[in-house]
Amino acid sequence: MTLDEIKNPKIKAWVEECVKMCEPDNVYVCDGSTEEYDRLMKKCVDAGLATPLAKKPNSFLFRSLPSDVARVEGRTFISSVKQEDAGPTNNWIDPVELKATMKGLYKGCMHGRTMYVIPFCMGPLGSPISKNGIELTDSEYVVLNMDIMTRAGKKVLDIIGTDGEFVPCLHSVGKPLNNGEKDNGIWPCADVEHKYISQFPEEHLIWSYGSGYGGNALLGKKCFALRIATVLAREEGWLAEHMLILKLTNPEGKVKYVTGAFPSACGKTNLAMLIPTIPGWKVETIGDDIAWMKFGKDGRLYAINPEAGFFGVAPGTSAESNKNALISASKNTIFTNCALTEDGDVWWEQIGYPAKGKLVDWKGQTRDALPKDKSPKGEEFAHPNARFTAPAKQCPCIAPEWENPEGVPISAILFGGRRPSTVPLVHQSRNWNHGVFLGSIVGSEITAASTIDASQVGKIRRDPFAILPFCGYNMGDYFQHWVDVGAKADQDKLPKIFYVNWFRKDENNADLPGGFMWPGYGDNSRVLAWIFDRCDGKDNYVDTPIGFMPKEGAINTDGLADYYKKTLPQILNVDKEGWLKEVKDIRENHYPKFGKHLPKELTACLDDLEARLSK
Ligand code: GTP
Numbered sequence: 001m002t003l004d005e006i007k008n009p010k011i012k013a014w015v016e017e018c019v020k021m022c023e024p025d026n027v028y029v030c031d032g033s034t035e036e037y038d039r040l041m042k043k044c045v046d047a048g049l050a051t052p053l054a055k056k057p058n059s060f061l062f063r064s065l066p067s068d069v070a071r072v073e074g075r076t077f078i079s080s081v082k083q084e085d086a087g088p089t090n091n092w093i094d095p096v097e098l099k100a101t102m103k104g105l106y107k108g109c110m111h112g113r114t115m116y117v118i119p120f121c122m123g124p125l126g127s128p129i130s131k132n133g134i135e136l137t138d139s140e141y142v143v144l145n146m147d148i149m150t151r152a153g154k155k156v157l158d159i160i161g162t163d164g165e166f167v168p169c170l171h172s173v174g175k176p177l178n179n180g181e182k183d184n185g186i187w188p189c190a191d192v193e194h195k196y197i198s199q200f201p202e203e204h205l206i207w208s209y210g211s212g213y214g215g216n217a218l219l220g221k222k223c224f225a226l227r228i229a230t231v232l233a234r235e236e237g238w239l240a241e242h243m244l245i246l247k248l249t250n251p252e253g254k255v256k257y258v259t260g261a262f263p264s265a266c267g268k269t270n271l272a273m274l275i276p277t278i279p280g281w282k283v284e285t286i287g288d289d290i291a292w293m294k295f296g297k298d299g300r301l302y303a304i305n306p307e308a309g310f311f312g313v314a315p316g317t318s319a320e321s322n323k324n325a326l327i328s329a330s331k332n333t334i335f336t337n338c339a340l341t342e343d344g345d346v347w348w349e350q351i352g353y354p355a356k357g358k359l360v361d362w363k364g365q366t367r368d369a370l371p372k373d374k375s376p377k378g379e380e381f382a383h384p385n386a387r388f389t390a391p392a393k394q395c396p397c398i399a400p401e402w403e404n405p406e407g408v409p410i411s412a413i414l415f416g417g418r419r420p421s422t423v424p425l426v427h428q429s430r431n432w433n434h435g436v437f438l439g440s441i442v443g444s445e446i447t448a449a450s451t452i453d454a455s456q457v458g459k460i461r462r463d464p465f466a467i468l469p470f471c472g473y474n475m476g477d478y479f480q481h482w483v484d485v486g487a488k489a490d491q492d493k494l495p496k497i498f499y500v501n502w503f504r505k506d507e508n509n510a511d512l513p514g515g516f517m518w519p520g521y522g523d524n525s526r527v528l529a530w531i532f533d534r535c536d537g538k539d540n541y542v543d544t545p546i547g548f549m550p551k552e553g554a555i556n557t558d559g560l561a562d563y564y565k566k567t568l569p570q571i572l573n574v575d576k577e578g579w580l581k582e583v584k585d586i587r588e589n590h591y592p593k594f595g596k597h598l599p600k601e602l603t604a605c606l607d608d609l610e611a612r613l614s615k
């Protein structure tokens with residue numbers, strides 16, 4: 001399609017303005033057809049950027065550069081007019097200054113390239129909760145990924161019509177091709193110090209420059225569906241969250257929907273598609289990364305998944321850990337930074353079997369495969385943040401209602417993270433505000449998904465609501481928004497809130513794989529079952545200083561290995577000393593950051609926790 005075919009004057013004027021600045025050789029409006037996908041993929045193969053995979057139908061492997069393997073939080077900006085509105089946890093640059101800098105970079109940045117206009121919808125087409133965007137990009141890789149991750153193409157232009165709303169998203173890899181230069185198989189991107197992932201919250205505008213990878217470049221995902229959407233949600237009275245959505249059916253056939261916020265690479269995709277190890281229970285997937293939640297007419301909170309695909313962490317995904325993800329990514333899938341086998345398949349660490357012969361690693365080096373499916377740190381064949389981009393509809397356990405325009409009613413909200421000590425397997429908040437408190441104190445080890453600096457991985461940081469790098473405004477105000485949403489709602493109809501931790505460690509116990517005291521994955525169904533019954537008000541709990549916890553025997557342990565049965569009491573115990581340290585750290589280092597923006601309800605919860613622990 002050509003620009004002339006766009007009837008919306010606002011879109012047209014904005015595209016023309018960006019064309020003038022970026023100076024692409026061509027402008028092309030994406031229709032979202034299969035023919036278009038195939039043509040652009042061929043262009044990537046011809047440019048040496050993509051390798052077709054003989055072993056997986058219609059699937060391709062891309063390799064990026066070491067400076068462009070994950071989100072770049074240090075180069076991500078919330079550019080509100082006032083710094084206070086970006087808050088203490090976001091990088092901020094004055095919008096006038098940032099725009100001037102970025103305009104300088106955008107000037108002529110698309111020389112030798114095509115500017116693609118991608119109309120896309122976040123959420124099911126026609127849903128009252130969905131929102132539209134237009135991404136302009138000079139990356140075919142981005143067009144192809146957006147095609148899988150969102151509902152993209154002409155149908156969305158038709159929905160926007162001549163006067164509908166859209167979020168403008170401008171993206172460039174920041175690598176012009178001057179004087180007939182070619183990519184020659186090298187992933188185009190800019191140096192780290194020239195990367196800018198910028199959100200302008202007052203204008204609901206996104207400008208991204210210099211990276212072609214994941215959330216930096218697929219602007220519908222973290223930039224729009226979280227950073228801009230958190231701002232829209234606050235304005236309009238709903239919730240935009242970094243949460244998976246799952247459907248849980250108990251042996252009696254009763255259904256509940258659960259969301260869960262865990263930081264990047266902390267188990268959302270795995271939990272969303274787990275295969276329960278307890279008989280009679282069923283888990284189906286609605287979404288694996290982002291939830292948009294609004295109150296329905298019946299007063300309950302309803303969630304939609306704004307995405308249409310999974311951008312999942314490849315390493316660690318095996319037939320044992322997440323068979324449903326493997327099947328989702330068995331065809332029509334884009335792989336990024338995985339290793340390539342001699343017979344034309346992808347491979348990654350902990351895929352469940354060793355590779356044979358030679359492998360091409362994510363840096364493009366050919367090396368002999370190791371006899372195990374693990375590699376020494378820093379020498380991995382697949383980058384630790386290697387990803388698959390797969391259509392959600394290919395997931396064997398996708399719930400039939402996953403595209404229901406009204407969303408699904410949520411009974412429980414989980415918070416979690418990687419905490420090697422202190423935080424028990426599961427505890428429930430006493431009420432909504434106590435749940436907001438639990439969300440506000442989430443901490444987790446840093447993972448390879450959130451930094452390109454490997455030396456940061458494993459350090460613990462607070463990641464409130466798992467949304468630290470994705471909140472488009474002051475985090476203190478975000479806490480207040482959660483308190484306000486709860487205060488307005490019918491208390492009986494609000495979801496119950498839980499804090500889970502699959503990642504407690506005991507490095508001295510040689511029996512435990514990876515040192516983890518809980519098997520995780522499919523065995524997390526044991527915890528989901530307890531949560532399900534809690535939502536029904538079952539008497540399966542004890543009241544503890546930190547909240548409600550499973551009473552003895554309330555977690556089903558049938559079939560669990562003996563060494564996990566032995567560690568269970570330790571991870572279902574209240575570590576009073578550890579929690580008192582936690583209280584001190586929150587009081588001295590975490591909460592003071594938010595100053596007057598911190599809701600008094602949360603300080604009250606902290607005081608209450610300390611008092612209960614000290615009794
Ligand atoms: P993003 O897509 O970055 O937001 O990550 P995510 O939250 O979807 O995490 P994902 O499910 O992809 O898991 C990330 C890593 O954690 C993988 O290497 C998994 O194997 C591992 N993991 C997931 N669930 C568990 C669990 O229950 N226990 C343990 N020990 N590891 C897990």
Ligand code: SPV
Binds near residue numbers: 215263265
């Ligand atoms: C995350 O880091 O949380 C991801 C990957 O899901 S990205 O889309 O790159 O943000």
Ligand code: MN
Binds near residue numbers: 269
């Ligand atoms: Mn994920």
